Amino acid sequence: MVKPATAVALAVMLLVAGCDHGHQITHRPDVNRPVGYVWELPEGFPVPLVPPDNPMTVEKVDLGRRLFYDTRLSGDGSVSCATCHLPELAFTDGKSRSVGMQGSIHPRSAMSLTNVAYNATLGWDDPALTRLEDQIRVPLLNTRPHEMGVAGREDEVLSRLRKDRRMRRLFGKAFPDDEQPVIMRNAIYAIAAFERTLISGNSPYDRWAYGGESTALNKGERAGARLFFSKRLSCFQCHAGFNFSGPVVYEGSELPEPLFHNTALYDEDGRGAYPEPNTGVHRMTGRMEDMGKFRAPTLRNIALTAPYMHDGSIPTLEAVLDHYAAGGRARPVNPGTSETEVESGSDSLMTGFELSPEEKKKLIAFLNALTDESFVRRAIKQAVR
Ligand code: HEC
Ligand code: HEC
Known part of the structure; x- marks a missing residue:
């Protein structure tokens, strides 16, 4: 259970127990460290990075x-x-x-x-x-x-x-x-x-993966997890790590490079243009290679956050999977003709895959198991x- 804002009667000792890469780490108080706030983090979750000028209380x-x-x-x-x-x-x-x-x-x-x-x-x-x-x-x-x-x-x-x-x-x-x-x-x-x-880390998936509850996921959900983490589908390559997301930072982590991907949602001009003003990182940099690049958001609680994508243009998780299975909805439509030679700028992982109706159901069951009701x-x- 996560309880934010857990009041601790101002103890001089502040013990924050976190689990980083599977090791228990204990932070001892030092003079610069504010006392009075204790994280209660889910199993397997690192301690969030807090800017020194805005300590938690x-x-x-x-x-x-x-x-x-x-x-x-x-x-x-x-x-x-x-x-x-x-x-x-x-x-x-x-x-x-x-x-x-x-x-x-x-x-x-x-x-x-x-x-x-x-x-x-x-x-x-x-x-x-x-x-x-x-x-x-x-x-x-x-x-x-x-x-x-x-x-x-x-x-x-x-x-x-x-x-x-x-x-x-x-x-x-x-x-x-x-x-x-x-x-x-x-x-x-x-x-x-x-x-x-x-902070959310008490989904059925977490209870199964970190909490040792072998029955927290049923057979279908477990099969869905295997699909998610398969090389064929590659979802995990962009929705990565404990947060099923793009790059994360936490106490003691490296500062990761920002990361953005073009998931072939649009191709307005045959050269991969996204509709204004939603041209992704290109909006900031003006560089063509940044066209259509967006951050991979967390998939935790994803069942609750429809419609999907930066412009909400995909209504359901089923339709999201159709999008990925097709290698993106903005692929050139006439394979074999000259249009396919056009570089759309989409990520090299957006190659598409076959997904049977059974597999689709399992993958969706897995995505639903990322919902943290508590x-x-x-x-x-x-x-x-
Ligand atoms: C190449 C990296 C990449 C791969 C591979 C990938 N995603 Fe994504 N995903 C993204 C990015 C980037 C976005 C946001 C795109 C946008 O809004 O333009 C996204 C968005 C989503 C969303 C909508 C999130 C929201 O909050 O609206 C879902 C759901 C999703 N992906 C599921 C999956 C699943 C399931 C797979 C595997 C079949 C997968 N993704 C594979 C990068 C990726
Ligand atoms: C009018 C609707 C609206 C209001 C009001 C609003 N937001 Fe948002 N929020 C958004 C939208 C839309 C985005 C995505 C913005 C983007 O990147 O284009 C967003 C993104 C964010 C993000 C980024 C999340 C992430 O994962 O990167 C944070 C944090 C956030 N909002 C916090 C707040 C806070 C705090 C307030 C109040 C001070 C607030 N928002 C008010 C619509 C809103």
Whole structure:
């Protein structure tokens, strides 16, 4: 069981037991290490990396959780983080494209916040966005589209919060050294601390793989796992490691290279162009070789986060598998003709494969077994509505 924000009566000793590469590691307190927050991590999960300027505390996580659900944090007071990141949908919104303040439509689909603490880069396609503290400025300040519409209205937003005595008290407890704690930077830091607690690792798959519960997966789900990890399907090569995702960081890990793939979703011009503005890493770099490249998101809780892909253009897991089996839906349509010689830029792993209806059912059963019900139940219980 994962319990974020587990309050520990301020013990001088902080023992964080984590399991890194199968070894128990114990962190002893040292002077620079804040005391008062203890991770309770699932078996096999490493300790999340926390920026030195934003140490975890129970009070900060509590404030961050309240702010995450608080619509006062938007320009017109109508939108909160949870508008697009709903706990019951593993912090997605069930839409192909998110809708922000006053109905403005985001070009992309909201991402799950499951295990977001571990992502080496944040967002679908931004190699430079690596800290949750920086990511939060995007929805707050974005004007194209307006997500939360705070840009230019910071004072208004803060004065709303300052008027609330309870908010003033919560900010004060979370940032006890600040004379005026109700500031935007502190709001952002508290939300980031809360996000780091959204750790999910108690799915049937975890209980089977790490918890020693040999019956947690049935025969079909186990066969699905073998397909997922097979060379033929190669899902595991991009959705890798304990988080079934692109590169991760954690305490003591190497800093991985950011990694993005083109999964042959679009070919607008016969040369692999993706439709504007969703051209992937190309959107940032302008380089043709970055066309259509997106980050492989975690597949944990994937059954809850339809529709799929950066633009929500694939409605179901069945259809996702059809997409991969075909080697991508934007493959040249006339094999044998000159069109096949066109370099689409898609990843070399996107070669396609045969998948019988039986196998498809098993693979989907496995993907469903990545749903962590205790994570979702807890998230709903802790939601502030
Ligand atoms: C209008 C809907 C909307 C609102 C409001 C919103 N988000 Fe998001 N969120 C999105 C979308 C869409 C993405 C994907 C953005 C992209 O990369 O193009 C996203 C991505 C993220 C990510 C990246 C996840 C990952 O795995 O990389 C984080 C973290 C996040 N949001 C946190 C927040 C927080 C915290 C708030 C509140 C301050 C918030 N969001 C408000 C729609 C929203
Ligand atoms: C070449 C790397 C690669 C391989 C191989 C791969 N994926 Fe993906 N996967 C990605 C990327 C990148 C995305 C996001 C693509 C986008 O939105 O444009 C993705 C998206 C997904 C999504 C949707 C996630 C979401 O949150 O919307 C699912 C589900 C998925 N993959 C399952 C699988 C399965 C099952 C396999 C094996 C059959 C597989 N993937 C193989 C890279 C890969």
